[in-house]
Amino acid sequence: MDDDTKTMLRLKNGERAAFDELYDRFSKKVYNYVLRFVGSVDVSEDITQEVFVKMYMAAKTYEPTAKFSTWLFTIATNLAINEHHKSKRVEPLEADSAHDDSPSPDDRAALNDMEQSIMGCIQKLPVNQKTAILLRGYEGMNYADIARVLNISEKAVKSLLSRARGRLMEVDI
Amino acid sequence: MSIRGIVSSIRLHFSKELISAYADNELDRSSRNRLQRLLDGSAGARAYYERMSMIQGIINAVPERQPPGDLKQRIDSAILNMRGQARYSEPAHVRHPMVWVYAGTFAAVLLAVVTVIGIHRLKTRPGVPESSMLASIDMYQNMGLYEHMDMIEHLDEVMAVDQPEGTLKGAVR
Numbered sequence: 001m002d003d004d005t006k007t008m009l010r011l012k013n014g015e016r017a018a019f020d021e022l023y024d025r026f027s028k029k030v031y032n033y034v035l036r037f038v039g040s041v042d043v044s045e046d047i048t049q050e051v052f053v054k055m056y057m058a059a060k061t062y063e064p065t066a067k068f069s070t071w072l073f074t075i076a077t078n079l080a081i082n083e084h085h086k087s088k089r090v091e092p093l094e095a096d097s098a099h100d101d102s103p104s105p106d107d108r109a110a111l112n113d114m115e116q117s118i119m120g121c122i123q124k125l126p127v128n129q130k131t132a133i134l135l136r137g138y139e140g141m142n143y144a145d146i147a148r149v150l151n152i153s154e155k156a157v158k159s160l161l162s163r164a165r166g167r168l169m170e171v172d173i
Numbered sequence: 174m175s176i177r178g179i180v181s182s183i184r185l186h187f188s189k190e191l192i193s194a195y196a197d198n199e200l201d202r203s204s205r206n207r208l209q210r211l212l213d214g215s216a217g218a219r220a221y222y223e224r225m226s227m228i229q230g231i232i233n234a235v236p237e238r239q240p241p242g243d244l245k246q247r248i249d250s251a252i253l254n255m256r257g258q259a260r261y262s263e264p265a266h267v268r269h270p271m272v273w274v275y276a277g278t279f280a281a282v283l284l285a286v287v288t289v290i291g292i293h294r295l296k297t298r299p300g301v302p303e304s305s306m307l308a309s310i311d312m313y314q315n316m317g318l319y320e321h322m323d324m325i326e327h328l329d330e331v332m333a334v335d336q337p338e339g340t341l342k343g344a345v346r
Contacts, residue, residue, distance in 0.1 A: 162193035
């Protein structure tokens with residue numbers, strides 16, 4: 001059992017300090033993962049907050065069936081995908097941004113050119129490919145863990161990553 | 174394009190997944206050896222691998238950003254809020270598990286007090302004989318000693334309360 005899982009079990013047993021430890025270890029990773037997923041600073045802050053609130057509330061029923069980080073990133077991924085679907089639903093109402101996947105002006109001010117360029121390309125990927133490329137690229141997750149997060153086979157992960165990279169290679173970065 | 178070139182591009186097309194997995198170090202030994210042979214023998218495969226590695230390198234190089242300083246505070250207050258809501262939505266006995274202990278104790282004390290008061294009133298009520306006195310009367314009845322009953326003090330009071338009409342009236346004074 002890894003250290004993070006042990007810490008989560010301490011939280012399950014009511015030790016509040018364990019929550020602070022997990023926050024210190026994972027807040028930056030979760031925040032950056034979500035930021036790259038949704039491409040918006042404000043939304044990524046909200047989702048990161050929700051991830052940790054959910055983690056806290058789910059501690060009572062937590063069972064260490066997988067690595068803690070895989071479990072946590074599954075929560076983050078589900079919330080990010082929900083947000084992705086939500087924003088796709090409201091898009092037609094906003095005529096100016098209906099086909100614009102680039103970051104907002106506020107976000108642009110907060111990010112440098114390379115980040116913007118990478119984010120823009122990744123934002124255009126289908127959601128499963130995006131998830132796979134982010135979990136692999138930024139989090140360094142192996143195929144087995146990505147498969148758990150996405151609830152697909154390792155073979156499917158291999159295919160998703162290959163297709164995602166193929167698409168990214170078509171874009172000038 | 175020569176036949177050799179066509180064969181090479183077909184091989185590359187079917188090897189893209191392998192090249193992607195190779196870049197992630199997710200191939201077993203035999204697949205890795207097979208791919209290394211392909212890379213050694215195909216300029217197109219080598220170019221594809223190099224471009225893919227470059228893209229992955231750029232993705233990995235995007236610096237991580239710090240989450241906002243007040244995020245933890247926001248999470249803590251959101252948790253407090255959620256816990257409050259969760260507790261209010263629980264039934265009273267879940268919110269206050271000691272309520273059953275208090276209620277049980279109160280009921281036991283009440284029962285004890287009522288019992289003590291009841292016994293005390295029964296003993297002191299005028300005209301109601303104590304149970305030992307009634308037992309003595311029964312004994313006399315069983316022995317057929319009606320003629321001695323008038324010797325018992327207060328028997329008339331006893332008979333007025335508890336004995337059936339006409340059974341012993343004749344024996345009383």
